[in-house]
Amino acid sequence: MRNYKVGLVAIALSLLLGACASVPGQKSWYDQWGNCAAAGAAAGIAAGATSDFDAAVAVGAGGFIAGAFICAYSDTDADGVQNYKDDCRGTVAGAIVDEHGCEKDSDGDGVVDRLDECPGTPQGVKVNDRGCELDSDGDGVGNSRDKCPNTPSGAKVDQYGCELDDDGDGIVNSKDKCPGTPKGDPVDNYGCTLAAEYNLHGVNFEFDSAKLTADSTASLNDAVKILKRHKDLHVEVAGFTDSVGNDAYNMGLSKRRAQAVADYLIANGANAANIFVKGYGETDPIASNDTEAGRAANRRVELRH
Secondary structure (H helix, E strand, C coil): CHHHHHHHHHHHHHHHHHHHHHCCCCCCHHHHHHHHHHHHHHHHHHHHCCCCHHHHHHHHHHHHHHHHHHHHCCCCCCCCCCHHHCCCCCCCCCCCECCCCCECCCCCCCCCHHHCCCCCCCCCCCECCCCCECCCCCCCCCHHHCCCCCCCCCCCECCCCCECCCCCCCCCHHHCCCCCCCCCCCECCCCCECCCEEECCCCCECCCCCCECHHHHHHHHHHHHHHHHCCCCCEEEEECCCCCCCHHHHHHHHHHHHHHHHHHHHHCCCCHHHEEEEECCCCCCCCCCCCHHHHHHHCCEEEEC
16 A cells, blocks of 8 residues: 555656646746755655655655756757756747757847848847848938938938939939039039029128128028039139219228128138139129119129139
């Protein structure tokens, strides 16, 4: 009868330990090791208790060792790596793992191969949760290769992430209002052939002075962009006045105003060697000096090339 009882408890012990070893650990294999060993000891003591105290201690110790052994040499997550060597318990079924039982990340981007939609990412490149390189402006060129970040949404780009400029005038397609400009033509900031006499609309001066007003900045900055884009373009900064006042005085005032404009352009990056200044006074009006509106139009500065 005693042997019969011990046999039944031994069978129960084997089933218990097998089930214990198949339950994933919470942190690592040694957590499960403790559970299995404890369960083995408890079952062993129960088996030994059917006889006497010494048997209970002996069988309990044996159960402790058996539980630990079964747990350590089992492969709970079935990844081919035994628990005692497995640093990544609970690996997803079918995942390819290394010798430590952890899923492989062949390109080292932090996204395991199983989830990596862009294998072979260059080392050090930042990726999203799919293992693909970040593309902040969404132009299809990864950040590490994008020489023109912040491209407008929907713009067509080249292999470097820069917008296309089909006519090669320095104005990208999305901003070019005059596509197909003849090769070599200097263009304005809209991609259209630059007028031979380009009026700097919005450039104003204080009364009877060559000092630029604050609201002149936008127009002057537009001119700077043109001249920086066409560094070999020779331009004359031409100043004009209305007919009010002495002819000689107006001639001098127009030249000082032209010089103030030239100084601003050069200070902001235009090629000084290609900029010339001339004052025309009240000559060459573009509107009637008999009206205030006409006189305002005549008080102007132009870039001539």
